Amino acid sequence: MDVTELKFLLKLLGFTDYRALITKVEPNPKTKASERDRIGRQLIERGLVDCTEEIKKLAIAPPGKSLLQADPTTLPISEQELKVLKATAKGSISPAQTGVAAEQRQAVIHSLAARGFIKVIDKKFKEVWLTERGKEFLRDEFESNSTKGTIHLKMLTEYLRFLRKVHLPEKAALPPTSPAPETAAPVPMKKPSDEEIWQLIRALDQELVTDNYLPIFHLRQKLQPPLSRRELDQALYRLEGDDKIELSSLVDTNPYSPDQINAGIPQDLGCPLFFITYF
Structure with a gap:
């Protein structure tokens, strides 16, 4: 891990629940937004950070075009989703051009994107936060012998506060678990469908x-x-x-x-x- 990635993680430690708007998480005062986002995506790929994203530009995908040619009464989509598909059929657009109410846009667009009916052309981070894996990494795994780069005292203070506060169970010390009651909701051990x-x-x-x-x-x-x-x-x-x-x-x-x-x-x-x- 390079020093800018470490600074990104340490910066998150200064926010409530280790969660903040991406615009607040700058490894250095002069870090460009594009570089900051690149660092964030690298950390997301490693599972150390997670995020919410806002779609800024979208277009219809081939499955969406096929859907528009089907019988409207049999379409497996909502009225709002149909409105988005019709808007994107005219070309790439912004969410504001979908005709969907502002408070519903992102949910509708994300739903269509998840099913492959639209393609996302541009998106940006909204919030980022430290994952449980990220906490484990900072507490148990990070080491560096590098003499390059600087960590200012505020970041060091936040890291020390984190170490004093975080309580992640040691795997070897976990007590045996009791069988769950028959009425309890099941807890999937692998990624569920x-x-x-x-x-x-x-x-x-x-x-x-x-x-x-x-x-x-x-x-x-x-x-x-x-x-x-x-x-x-x-x-x-x-x-x-x-x-x-x-x-x-x-x-x-x-x-x-x-x-x-x-x-x-x-x-x-x-x-x-x-x-x-x-x-």
């Missing part, structure tokens, strides 16, 4: 008695890991596009903690997508 995620949503709703209004943070607790945050978000968009679930926004934040609210899916405007209803 969309159908398995849908089944888990139903099981969690019944187990937690959330009246088919399951907060997303319950699902994240079960599925991250094995899934990353971004993988779970994409799976939820696909399920919504297949009319298996509906995602709705949080309006009253008082009953929930900041961590629980942050587990929602951020939107361009308004509150995050927070509740899951299954069909």
